[in-house]
Amino acid sequence: MDYQRRIAALRAGMAQRGLAAYLVPADASMEYLSGVKRVYRNYTHMRQNCLELAGLVITPEQVLYFIPRLTGMGTLPFLEGTAVTKAVSIPDPDLTGETWLRELKALGLSGKHIGVNRDIRAQAVLMLQNVLEAKVTDESDLVDSLRAIKDEEEIALMRKNAEIADQVYHEIMPMIRPGERVRSIEREIERLFETHGCSCPSFPGECIVLGPNSGPIFGMNYDKIEKGYTVAFDFGGMYQGYCSDFGRTVFVGEPDRELVRYHELVMKAQLDAMEALKSGECTGQMLNDIAHGVMDQAGIGAHFIHRLGHCIGKDVHERPFLAPGEHTVLKPGMTFTVEPSIVVVRRCCIRVEDVVLRTETGYECLNRITKDIVVVEA
């Protein structure tokens, strides 16, 4: 990955805005800019000394990487090839950020204008303001705009990723049969991703089973597979730091006419939105409106409860979104999901999701596996 290009591009933006430094936490943006592996988020907080201050401080000359000593044991030996110019291992007894403040002062950042990514913690922002007397502004768009446009190497990984998701869908199919437990299927999906080289799921995948006895509110799952139920998948894996996100629907026993119609409408909503990309410039809102329009016109708009999609890359949901209010134009090199769905209480969930690459002339759908109706015997 071309980390030097990315850091240079960020620095150009910093110079335009008069920023003496830019801060990102130890997340996907850090990994994107520098090649240093992010600190993975866990189910619950795992607090450690100064973990809230971990991440990069980028100046016109330096790329500093801050990490608590113990967490750093897993990353500090692997800095070759990254953009980091100085790694600071925060010693155990520093529970308040003295090390971080000392380094930032030594960089001459006191009283300067510092840009931050939106996910920097309140603690860090207030220390910059109160101790360093810096002016702090949210300049997230500098990094968002870089991350949104994938380069060739990233696109190759996203393509490979989509292939793996297709394969997992293919391989999970034998488990889709009456009597099978939903959680067993979900666990098997995660295991399958690992067998294809993924380090972890990109999000906790769902096998959404809806039918006559599923829950009383939108999305409430039934815990096993039965005849007459729909099985809608929503899953993804993390492959070499990039995410997949995938959806298809399987019918358990022959679907009735209404279910078949729902399936056709979901596929049409997706195709219409994707095909619009061939006509020229589109914003996220425009595609969202096209897909929602298909459902509205069919009189089932109320069942399409979410946005059409979101960009995807190192994080599973990135900006810009394919959603109301999103006026960003989808540009060549952007990868995003197109995922219309219908959720009908005590009846069905029908969904489809592909990762799509915006090209100069239209789009490329990175997932290739069939969207035809799939029925398993019940």
Add this chain to the structure above:
Amino acid sequence: MDYQRRIAALRAGMAQRGLAAYLVPADASMEYLSGVKRVYRNYTHMRQNCLELAGLVITPEQVLYFIPRLTGMGTLPFLEGTAVTKAVSIPDPDLTGETWLRELKALGLSGKHIGVNRDIRAQAVLMLQNVLEAKVTDESDLVDSLRAIKDEEEIALMRKNAEIADQVYHEIMPMIRPGERVRSIEREIERLFETHGCSCPSFPGECIVLGPNSGPIFGMNYDKIEKGYTVAFDFGGMYQGYCSDFGRTVFVGEPDRELVRYHELVMKAQLDAMEALKSGECTGQMLNDIAHGVMDQAGIGAHFIHRLGHCIGKDVHERPFLAPGEHTVLKPGMTFTVEPSIVVVRRCCIRVEDVVLRTETGYECLNRITKDIVVVEA
């Protein structure tokens, strides 16, 4: 849970410090204060409109809960019994926080002094300062100090939680045999927690297998079990919103004298630290020093690479820590881990971990399962 008491206690602190409002994100602190289920963290970011602004705004009169509409579908129908006085569902097209700002202005918070928890995002802090012209300060200790002392109901859950972890250890034992894959064991541990009613792991559990062919740096795992290896567990589950965290070590084949000595030292380090609680007031640093002292005296201090422990409750790692630099006194009602370990490259990892309750007269070890040497046939 007595959410009204917690909110009242927070408000007393707010009044003392002249805070017109207090903000926590949609995390364990929100769940602790109000009873509204936290938004679980995922492997990667799952951005949605205004998810960064989700959480509570607590004023002397109100407890406002902000949540994007779609995420709210899973929580808004369940607000009965929580401390929330007003729920604000952020509409889909609001991508920038207009709804949040409007509500905060309507509360009369412009120009006021607002306290925040350390994990509030930079975006929120800067909007409070720049749009509301509020004075923002980090008042995390107000919530930290409440969360640190567990009440009877919480202690009952922590006790039940420890029992489940003991049981999972007991049930995983048949899988500990030569040839078994580490990842299969880890997955089975997660499955076992679910069978005992846990909603998810409290963190990604580890089965740390070290021996002659394990990795060249501290902690690098071997991917299957073999004779002569040590199997050290580090796992926990989330039961009714509370976390467990557990550790024991199993020897595959009879351990040699050095391994037996290491095991004795780890158990001694743990016991000495815990027993010190009977002598009166102790800080986290004091207990940490006792345990590290045992290893240092035995000449193997360099192999004990981490702090002795951390508080635990709704998050798996909470403050205060049992670590150098931690001068907070451990008080009755606090629950924390005591987890000394030895990690020797290409040799072994020996660890033990229990959740301990500080009592008026000493301590209660919530985990009850044996710490004797366990050897499986190889």
